[in-house]
Amino acid sequence: MPTPIDFNRLDIRWRHYECHCGSGDDAYEVLDSRGIYLALGCPQCLTDRLSGFREDVLYGPTYVADEPIEPEADNDNVAWGMDV
Numbered sequence: 001m002p003t004p005i006d007f008n009r010l011d012i013r014w015r016h017y018e019c020h021c022g023s024g025d026d027a028y029e030v031l032d033s034r035g036i037y038l039a040l041g042c043p044q045c046l047t048d049r050l051s052g053f054r055e056d057v058l059y060g061p062t063y064v065a066d067e068p069i070e071p072e073a074d075n076d077n078v079a080w081g082m083d084v
């Protein structure tokens with residue numbers, strides 16, 4: 001099952017014309033996380049077109065920001081306590 005495309009996290013540029021797939025929706029140009037062109041289409045046909053791309057290509061390496069960062073002050077207390 002393909003991962004649904006999160007268009008809110010994509011770098012998209014509105015192209016001011018209808019998509020050629022016949023959906024009647026506006027077409028968008030999709031750029032990857034480094035600003036490189038990936039695909040052109042409306043949300044309906046882009047879901048198919050973008051399903052082959054890896055998430056980190058589409059959205060950038062956001063997994064780093066998703067990791068909780070432990071406060072340094074707590075690390076000292078835990079480390080010393082475990083040794084005793």
Ligand SMILES: [Zn+2]
Nearest residue numbers: 019021042045
């Ligand atoms: Zn389309």
